Amino acid sequence: MSLFLIAALPFLGAVFPALLIRAGRNAAASAAGLTTFLALMGLLIHIPSVMRGDVVTARFDWIPRLGLNANFMLDGLGFLFALLILVIGLLIILYARFYLSREDPMGQFYTYLLLFQGAMVGIVLSDNILLLIVFWELTSLSSFLLIGYWKHLPDGRQGARMALAVTGSGGLAMIAGMLILGNIVGSYDLSVILQNKALIQASPYYLPALILILLGAFTKSAQFPFHFWLPHAMAAPTPVSAYLHSATMVKAGLFLMARMWPVLAGTDAWFYIVATTGLITMLLGAVIALFKDDLKALLAFSTVSHLGLITMLLGFGTKIAAVAAIFHIINHATFKAALFMTAGIVDHETGTRNLKRLGGLRHLMPITFTIGTIAALSMAGLPPLNGFLSKEMMLEETVHTTWLHSHYLVPGLALLAALFSAAYSFRFVSHVFLGAQREDYPTHPHDPPVGLWLAPALLVVLVVLIGLNSAALVGPLIAVVTSAVIGGEKLPYYSLKLWHGFTPALYMSVVATLGGLFLLALHKRGEQVWNALPRPEAKVIFEAIIDALTRLSRWITDEMHNGVLSRYAIIFVAFTVGLGYYAYSTGTIGVETRVPLPAQIIPIIGWICLVGATLGIMWFHRNRLLSLVLIGVVGLIVSVAFNYLSAPDLALTQISVEVVTMILLLLSLNFLPTETPWDSSAARRWRDAAISVIAGLGTGALVYAMMMRDFAFPTISEFHLANSYKGGGGTNVVNVILVDFRGFDTFGEIIVLGIAALIIFALTESVLSTNVRSYLLNRKPHWPQSGDSHPLMMVVATRVMMPIALMVGAYIFFRGHNQPGGGFIAGLIVAIAYLMQYMASGYTWAIERQRFYYHGTIGWGVLIAAATGLGAWFNERPFLTSDFGYLHWPPLEEFEWATAMLFDTGVFLAVLGAVMLALDSLSRFAWQPGMAQEFPMDINPLRDSPPEQEQEKEQA
């Protein structure tokens, strides 16, 4: 099975539980299980090649320019982690089916779980560090959903937030680290990076990259001082805890360290940062775990401790320590998942996880007792279980490690941690299962149904088997994985067996076990001392930091973004002017290369009109109606200027847009105050005037300088001119560019226009549903209303003109490909034709005759344009490739057809619909009851009997 499919399967499968939950909980669980099983099978068929030491790859260039490739690879390390993720995932799916209660939304649970699983599989199979980051962030997000699954519990929500904040910010640091690493090597592909150890470690950026990447790994793997999120994440349902904290989420950090081991490890910086952090975490976690009364909190801190152990081993930087680390990853995953599930069973059956209220369960729950005890003893490191083997190896390694010339520090602290580790493991067994049977369990405990204990039982069988015959069972796997971790170099000598003779590690194990028993015996007294000690509460500190950050960002936001729009505008303008000045003073502008066109008298008159109108707007802008009239003058001159300067299409568009804009502004002025009062002080007006004049001078000088020089680079317009007829089948190059060369832009633009119109419609709907409607109904108009709101002359004239206007629209549309015109302009012209009816005959009259909704017009326009574009696919051409040809139907002249015309039809409909929807929405503000009774045209032969007949009747 392709690696793509293995990584994608959980994501694809995530849909099914959410849907199938309607068919029952078993259906949802089976869907999730089947998906995982399929992915697992897909993984397992790669066993032969992985065991040979080959690397299976699947490559796909995603965004090659960024170095972001969807490359996957499967080597020993990835295989081990993927195996753990999928196998334990499968067991968790089984366990969760029986664990979750009827009230819990199970479909959601499995969906989140599969999303998380997919993200984890993605991490361990990525061959590209950018891709790895994407999956890394996905695990943070999906684990947030899982931890906060019980939304009704405040602890769950807080724990989820904390986990997201800590692992998410670590992830951000890691992104930076990965980018540095990629820059050093010049590639983001892991397979390339892993070959460049010397280059990376010689780089001056090695240390920053190392620290940033380790921040990501440490936060994810809950290393000191970021360990605090993990216990708080225990508010999640137990299946989640078992999954996230035994095999997956927290192991992602370890995976990353192991993955990067060949290139990052082996330096002093690596040793002192990683090994020390691991050592502190191991000891701290073990000590705290002993004094936790919550069963899951005990396991959480023990997880922290064991993660520290593995981190420390990776930090040693020796090959044999890497073997031990890999071995312990396998062992920890098996016994810890079993322990979490046991804790879940105890919680489920007794109703409490508090060690102070438990005890004596061994007779009531014999199966659970057996499973829990074996797993716990493995965690304590007792032979012949698997935990013993890897712990021995760890202790053996510490003996050979010197820390700042001290031979005793590392082994001493490791022994202490192992001692506490044994103590809390024994406590788990003794305080839950041993001791006298109690009478006050919240519910009457008994062993759960087989579905609940099957998964941990299978794991415990593994714990024992690996312990008894590790060389045969996991030996080859460890060899393959370790050789992947150490970068394909020769494996060191090691042997996986229970009895190594009388070694220092054996003595240390014995001391740890006996010491653990001793500590357990002293637990009551130790607890009193522990509770009397002052301890920093991580959650309080964390929340104080978060609070401070929230206040800081709120302060910054309030200061920067205080809602004074005119301040934003002035900052923006002043800054832009400053940038312009900077560019002008530092750059060179070259010499004038063009001869200016002579200014004739008519353009000068036009210029005078335009400038006069513009200054008039500035001067009289308080009189709003007058300034609207003046802005109409500006628009008119601009469109005439376009025509004069060889842009007939622009002139046509500008003048029709001008008409609709004016109607829009006039309509809106109906509801706004007619005068703008004096608000700003004189000083402020002068300041604004000064800034505007400077900006205007700059813009004018810029455009003048540009027009007086030729193109700095050859333009692409030559291509358009040369190919417009040959390739696009039209002689109007502007239209061919719009519908053909840059059809995709146009497609986007009609969508934008449609969205703008829909926004207007939605705004109108929401405003008119408030008390604004009653205000509008009782409003007094600004100006005296004319006696005849629908003058006869205008009604008749517009109705006569309607067909003519539509004809003009059609004409403009059809000539568009070859002569000035086209869909945009035709859409505007037809819209004006409709608007004339609105204005002359009234809104109510017009909508009574409206046969179609403008929303639909916009939609059809976009759909037709899209369908035309898609049509190209059927001819195996790219989206929006156009085609054309010529037809000759006698007796007609030969004429041309082009698929671009169909596209232009879409543009036409979208523009028409958008303009009409915008103005129609605005018109609804003016609606008054009783308008429908008005007859826009007094003479309507159909309405009632004509006057002549009445006269005849009277005469009769």
Added chain:
Amino acid sequence: MEALVASAVGILTAAGIFLILRRRTFPVILGLSLITYAVNVFLFATGRLALNAPPVLNKYKDVAYTDPLPQALVLTAIVISFGMTAVIVMISLSAYLSSKDDHIDMTAQDSVDAAGEDA
């Protein structure tokens, strides 16, 4: 001719900026319209000015054509700017009708009220 176009763009820009710095919605809308004209003419002018050379191919004669690309860009810009104007007109109209106030700036009191609604 170039000087006329350049000075017109400059004056339109200056007037537009002056108006968007006012404190009521309507002058801001007018200012944006003026800036729209200025920007469209500016973009159009990047194709340089030419008389009697529309980019409509002549099948029979070999004649000069002006640059068609800026024209195509400006054509859509004109239509889109209508959409933009319509949206801001509706926003300012709705704001005015809802609050009977056409100031564009939030006051300190407005910020307090908004924070109160969030809480």
